[in-house]
Amino acid sequence: MSQITFTLNPIGDEVFNIKKISVRTLADVPAVTPFQDSSMGPFRSYNMSLLTFEDEDGNxxxxxxxxxxxHILQNCIFPQLLHSGGLRYEILYPRLYWAIRNEGFRGPASSLLGQVDLALHDLACRRKGVSIQQYLHGVRNHARAYGSGGGTNYxxxxxxxxMSHFLDLGFSCVKMKVGMHFGKNIREDIERVRFVRKLIGKDIRLAVDANQIWTVMEAMAFxxxxxxxxxxxxxxPVHSAALSEIAQLSALSPVGLSFGESEKSAKVFPELKKAGVAHLQPAPTHLASVREWMDVRDLAEKSGLAFSSGGYSHYAAALVSTASDGAMVEFLYPLMDGLREYFAEHPFVENGSFVLPDVSGIPIRIDWDRLQRKNKIVGRKTWTVNEVGNYTPMVTS
Incomplete structure (x- = not known):
């Protein structure tokens, strides 16, 4: 018997009779400013794909x-989901989890499972008529945010x-990229940090992100x-898988280190804590479930660590609103701001926080009618119960 246990409150008692699944890819939106970090880019545009579940009652x-x-969704996850009607989610989710075993729990399959789980949370909340933050026992309709950008190509x-725009939005914290030219121009990185600090003044918090490009010695030189x-x-500052280097740098650095956005499993975060990481940064759409994200949130709060989440900022905002008031949403402005073109309703920035609209489920509604009229849906695939063969997992007891 597996020693892994799955705590799925509050969604564990839900039953999902899924009859139709679709994935739609939306047209690119231009970046506010073409954006580059230490080793990737420049990103001149960005897009998003949406997963939609429809149950037997049309929810x-x-x-x-x-x-x-x-292909992972189609081969591993969707057959289970479409042919498991009547099962409580506390029974169904472990089957979905073990169905991705051979794809690995620290790669894209884990993220895909988490994305499925997030969409199922949205369905559960919509049919109950409650927001996802209420469903997860949150009490706020907002989440603090910080402005993120400052590309190395700027x-x-x-x-x-x-930076002036971030100040106008009321952010009390901003973040910029460092590690120019694949980490080989530290002197210019330092000059740019000093330039930004002078711009924003001493009262605004300033964070820096090297996207894993440096060695311990290079990070200390910076x-x-x-x-x-x-x-x-x-x-x-160093490779996210190099736990020994993270521990070494944590012991040396006068500034707290943050890690976590690259991780696909919540099981890694206790090891990051042991390595001395001071700030945990799980991305909700990277981990294997909303519950895993909540486990990292709870670990940070119990351990007195800083906590923030990025990824799709508008989606992360509702989850971050369930954390302590000091938790933050990363708003990667150059890329994320353009996604508003897709939305009929969405969280909006006011006085340095994301304010959540009063809607059930995830506080976002895609403007499908407008996207259809404007020919902005550039890819579409649909699966139904009759089109996807059943897959019977090995069940242990």
Whole structure:
């Protein structure tokens, strides 16, 4: 018998009789500013795919999905979901979980399962007429946010324009990218950090993100150069899988390290804590379930660690609203802002926080009618019970 247990409150008692599944890919939206980090980009546009579930009563649940791995959904997850009507989710979810075993629990299959789980949460909430934050026992309709951008490809004028916009939005914390030219221009990174600090003043928190590009020695060289700049946190300075290097740097760095957005399993986060990471950053659409994200949230709060979530900012906002008031949503403005074109309703930024609209489920409604009229739906695939063969898992007892 497996020693893994699944705690699925409050969704465990739900029953999902799914009759139709669709994945729709939406047309690209341009980046506000073409955006590059230490090793990727420039990203000139961005897009999103949506997963939609429809149950036997016509209830809908939706959420973002990584459509590039649709074969995993089609071969591992959808057969289980379409042929498991009548099962409580506390029974169904473990079957979905073990169905991705051979695809690995630390890769895209885990994220896909979490995206399915998020859309099922949306369905459960919509049919109950409650918001997802209420369903998860949250009491706020907002979540603090920080402005994220500052691409390594930005000119100083572009940096100034973006930081001024963040201040206008009321953010008390901003983040910029470092690690220019694949981490080989630390001197210029330091100069740009000093430039931004001068722009925003001493009262705004300033974080920096190296996207894993440096060695321990390089990260320390950078930190020595900005030690008087009051850095809020240093994000992913070394490889996210190098736990020994993370521990070494945590012991040396005068600034707290943050890690977690690259992780696909909540089981890694206790190890990050042991390595001395001061700020946990799980992305809701990366982990295998909403419950896993909540486990990391609870670990951070119990351990007195900082906590934030990014990914699709507008989707993360409702979940972050269930965390402590100090938790934050990363708003990657250059890429995420354009996604508003898809939405009829969505969380909006006011005084440095995402404010959640009063709707059931996830506080986002896709403007499907407008997207259809404007020919913005560029890919579509549908599955029904009759079209997907049954898959019977091995059941242990």
């Amino acid at each position: 809908i649940g939706e959420g973002p999905v990584t459509a590039g791995y649709i 000119s100083l004028a572009q940096l100034e324009k973006e 930190m020595r150069g900005v030690e008087d700049q009051d850095i809020a946190w240093l994000e992913e």
